[in-house]
Amino acid sequence: MWGVALYGFFFMLCCGTIECCWRGASYYHQIEYHQHEHSHQPEQPQKPLEPPKPNYQHEYKPNLDALADAFEDHLFGQPLAYMTVLGAIDGHVTNPNPPKPLVLSLHGPAGTGKNHISRLVVKNLYTNGMESGCVTVKMSTIDYPHHDNISDYKEELVGFIKSKVSECSNHLFIFDEVENTPPGLLDSMRSFLHHHTKVDGVDYRKVIVIFRSNLAAQAIKKHMLESYENGIARKDIKSVDMERLISNEVSGNSDDGFKKARIINSHLVSHFIPFFPLExxxxxxxxxxxxxxxxxxxxxxxxxxxxxxxxxxxxxxxxxxxxxxxxxxxxxxxxxxxxxxxxxxxxxxxxx
CATH class of the missing domain: 1.10.8 (Helicase, Ruva Protein; domain 3)
Incomplete structure (x- = not known):
């Protein structure tokens, strides 16, 4: 009896001082195993959080009455531009489901109001005017100076337009000095300007595009001089005649950015708008x-x-x-x- 008690006391003493107890050994073995297993697991690289895409849609606040007043107070001697631009903007903005983007091509001599009318439109459609995230101005001589880089320019422009319209579905693009644009560049926009509900998941139908150019300036000036000499008031000059004149000039010019442009042949320009020389x-x-x-x-x-x-x-x-x-x-x-x-x-x- 005393031998059994002495053996039990010795067993407890050993298990309390050294890791010889089968239960303790099993416990510590499990701990060491899990620690060992955890220490050799490769760390999973964490994907960087993508910054949220900017959204400028709230800046689109069209005020068509104010736009009409601005045209009345600051646009002179341009009856066709006045009526066509104002009517086109009004029809596009008030249509909740336009069939395609509105494309305006402004033509005429320098100083006749092409830039001015663009600023008036922007000022009365967007709260931040020309500084709005919904407005982009591209200058051909600055943004696309080298005609040899046409492939890079096309790829960049397509991605850029998609990004901007994703940020603001009512985006307005202005392309200035179109006559200096590398031939073929504008055709990269063709799918965006067509009658498509969506292109790669993006709806472009509420977009406005304004081309500005001195193309056809001499033809417009000649026509206006003949009209003046024949006693025809500029308010009586027909829009269809001027559109035909500009379209012929643009299509026949072999050196400008509209050269063989499919956006012209596909009739994707909504209006060719003349700006008359001023008296x-x-x-x-x-x-x-x-x-x-x-x-x-x-x-x-x-x-x-x-x-x-x-x-x-x-x-x-x-x-x-x-x-x-x-x-x-x-x-x-x-x-x-x-x-x-x-x-x-x-x-x-x-x-x-």
Whole structure:
């Protein structure tokens, strides 16, 4: 009996001091096994979190009444552009399910309002105007200067357009100086401009594209001079005649960005819009608007001073209203200087 008790005491003493107990050995073995197994598992690389895609759709806030007012106050001598652009924008914006993107091709001499009308449209469609994430301007001579890189440009443009429309379905693209675009580049946009509900999962039908170009400027000027000499008012010139004239000029020019463009042959341009050369009466309206925007009321004397600083080729202004703002700045400085001298003279007379 005493032997059994002594053996039990010795067994407990051993199990309490060394890892010889079968239960303890089994427990620690399991722990070591799991630790060993865990330490040799390869770490799974964590995928970096993709930043959320920007969404600028909230910046699209069209105000068509304000747009009509802006055209009335700041667009002069362009009856066809006034009616066509305003009507096209109104119809596209108010249609919840347009059949295709709206494509406007603006043509005419420099200074006749192509850039100006684009800014007015953007200002009244997007809360941040030209700074909006829903607006893109591409300059051919800056963005696509090397015609040998046409393949890279096409790939970049396709991806860029898809990305921008994914961020804002009502995106507006402006392509300036289209005549300098590498031939064939615009055709990379063909699938986007067609009557497709979606292309690669993206709906492009609410997009607006504006092409700006001096193409057909000489043909437009010639037509307008003949109309002037024949006593035909510019408001009576038919849109269909001007569209035909511009389309023929664009299609027949072998050196510009529209060369053999399938977007032309496929009739994907919604409207070819002429901008007429401006007469002195239209430039005077530009001068009056510029004075008003600066917070001054003009008069015939100050308007004549500005007109005297501008060049005219017969009946038409050489640069349209392009340099009006700069010339008005000089006249306003003269007015301020004269007022300052007058005030000094008055102060001296009354002894201040």
């Amino acid at each position: 002195a009466s239209h430039v005077r309206q530009c001068i009056q608007a510029e004075f008003k925007d600066r917070g001054y009321e003009s008069n015939s004397l100050s308007e004549d001073e500005v007109l005297a600083e501008l060049q005219f080729d017969g009946v038409f202004s050489v640069k349209g209203c392009k340099n009006v703002a700069e010339k008005v700045s000089i006249i306003l400085f003269k007015i301020k200087s004269e007022n300052r001298r007058r005030n000094i003279a008055i102060e001296r007379r009354i002894g201040l």
